[in-house]
Amino acid sequence: MASQKFYSYVVAGSVLLISILVIHRKKAAKRQQPPTPPKPHPLANTPPEQLPQYIQELLAAVPSCVILQSDVEAFQEAVNYSWAQQNREIIPACILRPRDTHELSRIVAILNKEHERRNLPGSQGESFFSVRSGGVNPGLGASTVKDGAVVDLSLFSEITPSADGSTVTLGTGTKWIDVYKTLDEKGLIVMGGRNAPVGVGGLTLQVKKEMLIIGNKGGISFYSPKYGFVCSNCISYEVVLADGKVVTASSSENPDLWRVLKGGGNNFGIVTRFTLRSFPYAPLWTSGIVTLAAFQYAKSLKAYHDYLAHASSGKPGAFDEDAAGPILSFVYIQKLGFQILSLSILYTKVPEDKKWPAHWDATGFKSLRGFHKNRVETNTSVVERFGGTAPAGTRHTQGTTTIRNDLETIKNAYAIFCETTTELRRVEGLVCPFVFQAILPGWMNKGDPNILGLENCTEPLIILSYSVTWAKAEDDEFVRSTIRRSLERIEAAAEARKTGHQYRFINYCMEWQRPYEGCGEENLNLMRDASHKYDPTGLFQSGRAGGFKLDI
Structure with missing residues (x-):
């Protein structure tokens, strides 16, 4: 009886802690979300005729698309479109905001001309422009560039379902939350992101990341067990190539480009539109378990391991395509001084009694002691709830690695996380x-072929990721280096047991990581060949800043 009473205090305490965390995040949002006050930057008073030649050419060709530092308020607002504070502090010379493919084509042609000038004998061919879709990736310079040009695709915000409801065409700058709200009204859903701020372009190409505090999500959809990765469900792409030409990439038009865009990022051109498969919408069943990590960490890690082992065993009924992958999070909060454990599970069919689906009921997750919350929700409401925990304007870093489903490796990774905190x-x-x-x-190879390098994988993999926020710029280097070192220690511990894996989930990688090395030589060759064919000048390899390159 005494132990039950003690445990009730633990649960109550966990609920209180989560409430404190939510309040803390809301206060942080109020402090950090307002745009940085406009201030003059170095080029603010520079006459147009003294700006770099390519910017002058852009002003002449597409004047309504160019935002200069001299337009202080509009420029600062455009800078603040980047989600992470560190990237807001990297100041470009100008921001280019095309309204349609025609304007973007003219912009890219001018950028390519400048790239060729910079690569003449005796010239210094440094990167000078970047491409920004949702602006969410916190990697330093992921979608911005110091003293260069940022191509901002936020006005490409089309959401167009086909007449028969089998596909939806999306502009690359559209936010997933807007996609879901629109499609809810049509009774449709697409494979897409699971966090409100994320843009369509980066996630679908596997180059952007989704942020979350208690349940970190990625370019893996709620519906991935049924349909595979998001990038494997894109029927066609509209792409602006380095020479300004606009092409379609599909299974019948430019199929080699279509293949490498499924995970290959923005190495081949700028994608302006995606046409994705769509299917009828239905409500979702969700459940979350929250408790103090110290009380349940060992049990939760074993339950996670056992679930993956069973779900991939091949036994009848072990794998359920309606069961989204479970997400287990351990969250250390400096203001509280300890960890909270959070488990998020979801089922894409709502049971008649709205209680735990049989698939989840048979797992060890239900026996975890903590605060349980079951819901029946729309896809939109789940995404909105997840997206509310990570305000824009925070200092942020992330990083990821991949391990096999080995319990000792799982325990080692958690122990290293505790040492890191x-x-x-x-x-x-x-x-x-x-x-x-x-x-x-x-499900990892459902849908169209991609270049992720998992074609021959027959075992479950675990993506481990950090998603860290903090308050002060003076801590930037310490936090970033500590997280990098932590991941390297986890990789070394896994390698010692032969339980590491070369795959890296690109959406969670930081700029110091090399995710394409895990794709396999055959897929790397496909990407390199496509790059040489569609981008012969190397504009998107050496002219473009940020993102992951092919080292060619």
């Missing part, structure tokens, strides 16, 4: 989630 415990405002997500062999 001890190192970071004095960082003001630190919120440090460490997240487990699964890729199961039952």
